Amino acid sequence: MSTDLTIATAAERLRRGDLTAVDLTQAALDRIAATDDAIHAFLTVTPDEALAAARAADAAFANGTAAGPLTGIPIAVKDVIATAGIRTTAGSKILADFVPAYDATVTRRLKDAGAVIVGKVNCDEFAMGSSNENSAYGVTRNPWDLDRVPGGSSGGSAAAVAAGQALASLGTDTGGSIRLPASYTGIVGMKPTYGRVSRFGVVAYASSLDQVGPMTRDVTDCALVLSILAGHDPRDSTSVNRPVGDYAAAVAGGVAGARGLRIALPREYFGEGMQPAVEQAVRTAATTFRDAGATVHDASLPHTEHAVGTYYILATAEASSNLARYDGIRYGLRAPTDGGLLDLYRRTRAAGFGPEVKRRIMLGTYVLSSGYYDAYYLKAQKVRTLIRRDFEQVFAGADVIMTPVAPTTAFRIGEKTADPLQMYLSDVFMISINLAGLPSIVLPCGVDENGMPIGLQIVGPPFGEEIVLRAARSFEAATTWHHLRPPDLAERKPPQ
Amino acid sequence: MKISVEQIRHVALLARLALTPAEEEELTTNLGQILQHMDKLNQLDTSGVEPTAHIVAVDTPWREDVVTNAPDTDALLANAPARDDDLFLVPKIID
Numbered sequence: 176m177s178t179d180l181t182i183a184t185a186a187e188r189l190r191r192g193d194l195t196a197v198d199l200t201q202a203a204l205d206r207i208a209a210t211d212d213a214i215h216a217f218l219t220v221t222p223d224e225a226l227a228a229a230r231a232a233d234a235a236f237a238n239g240t241a242a243g244p245l246t247g248i249p250i251a252v253k254d255v256i257a258t259a260g261i262r263t264t265a266g267s268k269i270l271a272d273f274v275p276a277y278d279a280t281v282t283r284r285l286k287d288a289g290a291v292i293v294g295k296v297n298c299d300e301f302a303m304g305s306s307n308e309n310s311a312y313g314v315t316r317n318p319w320d321l322d323r324v325p326g327g328s329s330g331g332s333a334a335a336v337a338a339g340q341a342l343a344s345l346g347t348d349t350g351g352s353i354r355l356p357a358s359y360t361g362i363v364g365m366k367p368t369y370g371r372v373s374r375f376g377v378v379a380y381a382s383s384l385d386q387v388g389p390m391t392r393d394v395t396d397c398a399l400v401l402s403i404l405a406g407h408d409p410r411d412s413t414s415v416n417r418p419v420g421d422y423a424a425a426v427a428g429g430v431a432g433a434r435g436l437r438i439a440l441p442r443e444y445f446g447e448g449m450q451p452a453v454e455q456a457v458r459t460a461a462t463t464f465r466d467a468g469a470t471v472h473d474a475s476l477p478h479t480e481h482a483v484g485t486y487y488i489l490a491t492a493e494a495s496s497n498l499a500r501y502d503g504i505r506y507g508l509r510a511p512t513d514g515g516l517l518d519l520y521r522r523t524r525a526a527g528f529g530p531e532v533k534r535r536i537m538l539g540t541y542v543l544s545s546g547y548y549d550a551y552y553l554k555a556q557k558v559r560t561l562i563r564r565d566f567e568q569v570f571a572g573a574d575v576i577m578t579p580v581a582p583t584t585a586f587r588i589g590e591k592t593a594d595p596l597q598m599y600l601s602d603v604f605m606i607s608i609n610l611a612g613l614p615s616i617v618l619p620c621g622v623d624e625n626g627m628p629i630g631l632q633i634v635g636p637p638f639g640e641e642i643v644l645r646a647a648r649s650f651e652a653a654t655t656w657h658h659l660r661p662p663d664l665a666e667r668k669p670p671q
Numbered sequence: 672m673k674i675s676v677e678q679i680r681h682v683a684l685l686a687r688l689a690l691t692p693a694e695e696e697e698l699t700t701n702l703g704q705i706l707q708h709m710d711k712l713n714q715l716d717t718s719g720v721e722p723t724a725h726i727v728a729v730d731t732p733w734r735e736d737v738v739t740n741a742p743d744t745d746a747l748l749a750n751a752p753a754r755d756d757d758l759f760l761v762p763k764i765i766d
Contacts, residue, residue: 557722
């Protein structure tokens with residue numbers, strides 16, 4: 176059977192009884208077995224646990240106790256998210272054998288909603304990267320073109336959904352790590368407002384920026400998974416205690432959701448260095464919105480050019496502190512030493528971390544070090560305030576901001592690895608949104624001359640998940656881009 | 672800002688990283704380029720601008736001081752690279 180179903184379609188069929196969770200899960204496992212040699216999305220596949228969860232789901236359907244909206248739905252989880260009893264590597268050699276003793280809150284929420292976790296998916300080491308090439312376990316390939324990157328850092332999460340290996344996945348986004356891979360693989364991905372989803376049990380990269388979010392085939396599924404993930408968690412002190420919106424209602428209006436929407440296009444997000452097909456697709460999306468009853472106006476986010484510098488100071492500073500815990504003592508790799516404790520630390524970290532993680536630890540340690548703190552770290556915190564104010568000013572006259580996701584579509588494997596600064600600059604349109612803590616969704620809005628997907632980004636004000644979802648769903652309902660599938664999967668029909 | 676190989680060695684010590692000479696050389700070049708990009712922030716006048724440490728203003732939450740997780744020594748020590756009974760084993764620190 177096909178795994179090319181949305182959650183909404185599969186859930187309906189499961190409820191009706193013309194599909195069993197075991198069959199659906201087995202189909203996902205078969206699909207992984209058939210395609211993952213080529214794609215390499217999965218670091219760990221968990222067939223036994225998945226089939227046990229599927230049998231429990233079928234039993235629940237049979238005796239009428241299947242309450243959870245994700246009951247029986249195969250989902251993949253990024254390998255920076257803790258799963259009790261299942262290896263969680265963060266894409267790093269330093270955690271090659273690490274088996275968490277507990278579930279992350281988001282893992283627990285998926286399980287409580289009845290989801291079937293089919294495995295753990297690849298990512299850049301400690302979620303640091305834009306291409307998945309920084310994984311210690313090899314690159315994940317883009318299902319649309321195996322010579323191209325899937326984007327990063329949640330590249331495995333994106334590829335698994337695009338290739339039909341799971342119906343949805345969880346990613347994390349610190350500077351675009353959900354949105355870039357969603358865009359590069361033609362799926363939907365959402366970074367919620369900072370504080371909307373618990374970070375408890377998520378391997379920390381940059382704590383003031385990290386958020387977990389859904390990666391799905393369409394906007395309706397995104398709303399559904401977000402409604403499971405969102406909510407206050409006493410175990411995360413940055414988790415915000417405010418009511419969760421009605422995300423299902425937000426997407427129920429279809430095209431009509433665009434009526435009366437005020438959409439801002441920031442001029443700093445267009446121009447020099449942009450692939451023409453990308454700009455064209457986003458401009459066409461603006462027309463689609465106008466035709467559906469929205470108003471579109473130009474706006475300015477004047478500090479955009481400083482976002483990459485600000486981000487790589489703050490994120491690496493936080494990373495250098497967060498990754499101090501990998502010391503070879505309590506868990507993870509320990510390198511052999513005949514010296515003392517300092518030698519043990521230095522050798523363990525040298526052996527366990529890859530080049531990009533070392534680079535970011537070094538950068539972060541430098542900007543926090545005596546004599547440079549004010550010039551870099553404090554300065555960047557102040558510029559972060561300016562970036563946040565840019566958005567506040569635009570949202571005074573707009574409901575959402577619409578932008579390209581990245582200047583180009585997915586690049587080739589190896590194309591940018593020699594120049595870290597160029598790699599960092601591929602995140603330029605997403606990073607400000609993390610710095611400002613805003614909710615943002617990415618959905619497909621076209622293909623380029625090589626048939627590679629183009630993503631559209633829609634950003635909302637803090638806790639504006641509902642308006643963002645409403646806008647995204649209205650665009651999706653007016654277009655057919657979300658029905659496109661990677662070429663080798665073309666024989667499959669769009670979901671009905 | 673340019674960064675010297677001596678500075679790279681100092682930062683590597685602070686970061687508890689043993690670097691090879693090749694890594695030292697590469698990081699001297701890479702970090703220099705990245706810091707140069709970051710130096711563009713100095714074009715901005717930020718006098719009187721408050722720094723943002725966290726984007727969502729949250730009060731420090733309080734809770735009752737009660738144990739909420741059961742101690743499970745074996746589960747927690749299962750990931751230890753070296754253990755001795757219920758203890759983490761580390762190299763000798765004091766001669």
